[in-house]
Amino acid sequence: MRRKEKAMSTEELFEKAREAALFAYAPYSGFRVGAALIADDGSVWTGCNVENRSFGLTVCAERNAVFQAVAKGRRLFTAIAIATLDSESPVGPCGACRQVLSEFMGVDAVVFFGGTGAERVTTTIGQLYPFDSLHELAR
Numbered sequence: 827m828r829r830k831e832k833a834m835s836t837e838e839l840f841e842k843a844r845e846a847a848l849f850a851y852a853p854y855s856g857f858r859v860g861a862a863l864i865a866d867d868g869s870v871w872t873g874c875n876v877e878n879r880s881f882g883l884t885v886c887a888e889r890n891a892v893f894q895a896v897a898k899g900r901r902l903f904t905a906i907a908i909a910t911l912d913s914e915s916p917v918g919p920c921g922a923c924r925q926v927l928s929e930f931m932g933v934d935a936v937v938f939f940g941g942t943g944a945e946r947v948t949t950t951i952g953q954l955y956p957f958d959s960l961h962e963l964a965r
C-alpha cells in the first residue's frame with residue numbers, strides 16, 4: 827500500500843519558491859522573486875519573474891507559477907509561498923497578482939512570503955484581496 831504523502835509545510839514551500847527565484851530574469855530591476863503553489867492534488871508549481879526591455883511586459887513570479895500550473899490542468903490552489911532574494915524584509919504580491927491568484931484560490935488559501943531575513947508573513951488571499959467579486963458570489 828502506498829504511504830500517504832505528508833503535506834508540505836509552508837517553510838518547505840517557501841524553500842521551493844527560493845529555489846525558483848534563482849531562475850528569475852530580472853536584469854532591469856535586479857529584484858529576483860520566486861513563487862511556489864500547492865494545487866489541490868498536492869502537486870507543487872513554481873515560477874519566477876521574467877522581465878522585458880519593454881518594462882510593461884514583465885510577468886511576476888506569482889502569475890508565472892499560476893499560468894504554468896493552469897497550463898498543466900490544475901485550477902485550484904491551497905497555498906502559495908513567495909520568496910524575494912533581494913530584499914531582507916518580506917514583499918507581498920502586487921495588485922495584478924492578487925487578482926489572478928483570487929481566480930484560482932478560495933478566500934482562506936494561505937499566502938506566505940518572506941525575504942532573506944527571518945521575518946515571514948502568513949495571511950490569506952481573502953485578507954490580501956477582500957470583497958473580490960468571485961469570492962463574494964461564491965458565498
Ligand code: THU
Pocket residue numbers: 852855857858859874875876877884885886887888908917918919920923
Ligand atoms: N515582482 C514579482 O515577481 N512579484 C512580486 O510580488 C513583486 C514584484 C517582480 C516584478 C519585477 O520583475 C520586479 O519584481 C520588480 O518589481
